[in-house]
Amino acid sequence: MRFSPAAGLGKLLQRFMGQGKKYGMEWWVMIIGATIVLAIVIMAFCAPYIAPFSPYDQNTGPQLSPPNNIHIMGTDNLQRDVWSRVVFGSQTILRVAVLAAVLSSVVGITFGLISGFAGGNLDRIFSLIMDSVYSFPGLILAIAFAAMLGPGVVNITLAVAVIYIPTYFRLVRGQTLAIKEELYVEAAKAIGATNRVILWKYIFPNVIATTVVVFSMNVADAIMIEAALTYLGLGLPPSVVDWGMDLAMGKKYLPSGQWWLITFPGAMISLLALGFTMLGEGLSEILNPRLLER
Amino acid sequence: MRNLLKYIIARTLMTIPMVFILLTIVFVVVRIMPGDPVSTMLGGHAPESVIEKKKHELGLDRPLAVQYVNYLWQICRLDLGDSMVFKQRVIKAVEDKLPATLELTVAGMLIALLIGVFTGAYAADKRRSAQDYLLRFYGIVIYCIPVYWLGLMLQLIFGVWLHVLPIAGRTGPRVFASIFEKTGFYILDTIWIRDWAALGDVLLHLFLPSLTLGLVISGIFLRLTRANMLDVLRSDYVLAAEARGIRHRIVVYKHALKNAFIPILTMMGLQFAQLICNALLTETTFSWPGMGRLLMERIYLRDYPTIQGTIVIYALLVATISLIVDIIYAMVDPRIRY
Numbered sequence: 001m002r003f004s005p006a007a008g009l010g011k012l013l014q015r016f017m018g019q020g021k022k023y024g025m026e027w028w029v030m031i032i033g034a035t036i037v038l039a040i041v042i043m044a045f046c047a048p049y050i051a052p053f054s055p056y057d058q059n060t061g062p063q064l065s066p067p068n069n070i071h072i073m074g075t076d077n078l079q080r081d082v083w084s085r086v087v088f089g090s091q092t093i094l095r096v097a098v099l100a101a102v103l104s105s106v107v108g109i110t111f112g113l114i115s116g117f118a119g120g121n122l123d124r125i126f127s128l129i130m131d132s133v134y135s136f137p138g139l140i141l142a143i144a145f146a147a148m149l150g151p152g153v154v155n156i157t158l159a160v161a162v163i164y165i166p167t168y169f170r171l172v173r174g175q176t177l178a179i180k181e182e183l184y185v186e187a188a189k190a191i192g193a194t195n196r197v198i199l200w201k202y203i204f205p206n207v208i209a210t211t212v213v214v215f216s217m218n219v220a221d222a223i224m225i226e227a228a229l230t231y232l233g234l235g236l237p238p239s240v241v242d243w244g245m246d247l248a249m250g251k252k253y254l255p256s257g258q259w260w261l262i263t264f265p266g267a268m269i270s271l272l273a274l275g276f277t278m279l280g281e282g283l284s285e286i287l288n289p290r291l292l293e294r
Numbered sequence: 295m296r297n298l299l300k301y302i303i304a305r306t307l308m309t310i311p312m313v314f315i316l317l318t319i320v321f322v323v324v325r326i327m328p329g330d331p332v333s334t335m336l337g338g339h340a341p342e343s344v345i346e347k348k349k350h351e352l353g354l355d356r357p358l359a360v361q362y363v364n365y366l367w368q369i370c371r372l373d374l375g376d377s378m379v380f381k382q383r384v385i386k387a388v389e390d391k392l393p394a395t396l397e398l399t400v401a402g403m404l405i406a407l408l409i410g411v412f413t414g415a416y417a418a419d420k421r422r423s424a425q426d427y428l429l430r431f432y433g434i435v436i437y438c439i440p441v442y443w444l445g446l447m448l449q450l451i452f453g454v455w456l457h458v459l460p461i462a463g464r465t466g467p468r469v470f471a472s473i474f475e476k477t478g479f480y481i482l483d484t485i486w487i488r489d490w491a492a493l494g495d496v497l498l499h500l501f502l503p504s505l506t507l508g509l510v511i512s513g514i515f516l517r518l519t520r521a522n523m524l525d526v527l528r529s530d531y532v533l534a535a536e537a538r539g540i541r542h543r544i545v546v547y548k549h550a551l552k553n554a555f556i557p558i559l560t561m562m563g564l565q566f567a568q569l570i571c572n573a574l575l576t577e578t579t580f581s582w583p584g585m586g587r588l589l590m591e592r593i594y595l596r597d598y599p600t601i602q603g604t605i606v607i608y609a610l611l612v613a614t615i616s617l618i619v620d621i622i623y624a625m626v627d628p629r630i631r632y
Contacts, residue, residue, distance in 0.1 A: 140605060224440045
């Protein structure tokens with residue numbers, strides 16, 4: 001049979017739809033989430049080509065102009081184009097949220113594995129500390145860190161990362177405790193595998209699957225925390241383009257009815273968080289239908 | 295009863311190490327991190343001798359271990375020190391603001407429960423129908439809307455465009471002028487002095503902030519109630535009740551919901567930390583004079599003792615609430631007292 005691109009594409013699409021039938025609603029939740037995330041990631045990477053103006057350009061048109069043909073999202077009090085700032089703002093929030101999630105997952109997973117595997121007093125102390133941090137209101141902890149560290153992209157990333165370490169720790173520790181008792185770990189022990197080999201070759205690969213779901217949800221949450229910190233005026237110097245900061249600035253013009261200054265950056269924060277949440281929701285149902293039944 | 299008492303004592307003792315660790319974290323974050331409170335406070339150009347003198351006054355020149363012990367001892371006596379910026383005890387500032395935060399938080403929690411539990415039960419009852427999918431979608435979306443943005447949009451719609459609700463503060467100017475300080479909980483105070491006009495004004499001001507807070511949290515309660523209700527609706531006693539010919543609505547919303555409510559109680563305790571964070575953001579958005587506003591204002595002023603004191607109170611608040619929720623849980627469900 002001759003290969004035709006159209007038929008190939010059709011087959012691919014068919015398989016794609018077939019997957020949708022197999023998993024039902026959750027598949028589509030995941031696909032919609034992934035699409036939103038992908039669209040915003042592309043927007044962040046191609047920002048200079050998408051944005052019609054520089055986000056810093058203070059002479060793009062009239063001051064506080066409502067959305068029109070030239071400025072599809074209007075302009076702010078410094079005559080900057082809101083759409084251009086929305087496009088460039090995606091870079092900041094994605095960088096901070098994803099980096100923070102990576103950082104906290106690496107630290108949390110490592111400590112969770114060690115603590116769950118070692119057991120005893122070490123485990124007890126780690127668990128107590130992590131549980132305490134977990135019970136503490138996350139945003140307030142992040143505010144304290146951000147206020148003490150001062151503004152900066154690295155500092156805000158650290159402030160956001162700190163509050164998610166216990167999430168990974170608790171998850172991974174629990175899993176490690178369960179997997180430790182499995183027969184194949186016993187078998188590995190019996191044939192003389194060292195602790196390090198057992199931990200990294202036998203336990204770690206089984207733990208990592210569930211953290212993928214948590215990671216996606218975690219990024220969604222980190223997005224909202226990052227924007228919250230910058231909305232409160234913490235975390236970033238004024239020179240950075242950021243949705244939370246634009247929201248705080250737009251708030252000043254709310255009583256006079258300049259709705260476009262708060263509507264668009266806020267909607268983008270929600271949309272991005274929604275994308276990661278839907279991705280996580282869908283993934284968790286597909287990878288592990290029992291995880292979300294709680 | 296003796297079992298319950300034993301449980302309460304054990305649970306209270308368990309709180310102590312947690313509080314201790316929380317207090318240590320606050321100390322580490324506020325004291326050991328870079329940034330020198332004294333030189334910031336005196337402005338960058340103060341002479342070295344003045345800075346040294348001030349540090350000595352505040353006890354900041356002593357070894358960290360000594361400072362740490364002093365700090366813990368201070369908190370045991372519920373003394374949070376003096377503000378660096380205003381002539382004011384920190385504990386007094388917190389006392390003034392705490393009722394506003396609690397009033398907002400409780401109102402928000404009630405709205406969240408009201409919306410979340412009933413829609414959740416409804417979704418479970420109408421499982422796999424269009425209403426169910428719609429409500430579940432609402433549950434996901436509302437969770438992703440930042441509370442501060444929701445607050446701003448509600449302000450825009452109800453305050454700026456429709457002019458029907460106030461967008462800032464706890465009272466209007468007229469009510470604010472009439473002094474009814476007693477507990478600081480304005481709803482209780484206005485009821486106490488029987489000033490119904492003032493009560494109306496207070497409720498009107500409370501409506502939008504607590505709705506904002508309640509809506510955001512309601513999604514979590516919706517999902518949890520739905521999941522629990524699905525389990526409960528499958529159980530034998532629900533089938534038995536249906537078989538006895540009790541009306542479907544009563545079986546679902548009375549018999550089943552009552553049993554699905556117990557895990558929701560635990561969730562309330564866990565959600566409280568989240569609620570406190572959202573309350574802080576709501577306070578900033580609605581100029582609500584609570585603890586969150588106090589914390590943010592003092593961060594801008596670099597008033598370290600007040601920052602530390604406020605965070606300590608937040609930590610104690612969370613620990614207390616989780617203790618209370620666990621005790622209520624043990625009272626409601628005798629099984630966990632073992």
